[in-house]
Amino acid sequence: MTDPNLSAISGRHRQIPAILLRRARELRQRQTPAEQSLWECLRASRLYGYKFRRQHNIDRFIADFYCHEAGLVVEVDGTIHDRQQEKDAARDAWMESVGLQVLRVTNQQVQEDLEGVLVVIAERLRTSSPGPFSSQEKGR
Incomplete structure (x- = not known):
């Protein structure tokens, strides 16, 4: 994703309090x-070559996992999120x-079901950007 506005709030040169x-x-x-567990699968571009960052600042929020290239935020919710659904929806x-x-x-x-979660993330990556999926990996 190359949107300059998005880069200003989530990219390398953003200003973070x-x-x-x-x-x-x-x-x-x-x-x-x-x-x-999820980080072990996403770190070091392990999922189809996509680079993820963990606990990444995006404007005033902190995303659990973030892929700038695909513009994808992955949130891993614990039980506290049952009590803050409105806050999460606004975010x-x-x-x-x-x-x-x-x-x-x-x-x-x-x-x-870590494998199932990775499949869903991979599907989102494939549909969100042209990405680095090689022709060899597309068939997986």
């Missing part, structure tokens, strides 16, 4: 077991308004 930087660092150090609506797509999965889904 110090408090959000500290919070993202804390979240990276205290990942849930589900986040750790998702804002992200979608700036051109991002948001995929929410639960801790339980990641823990019980």
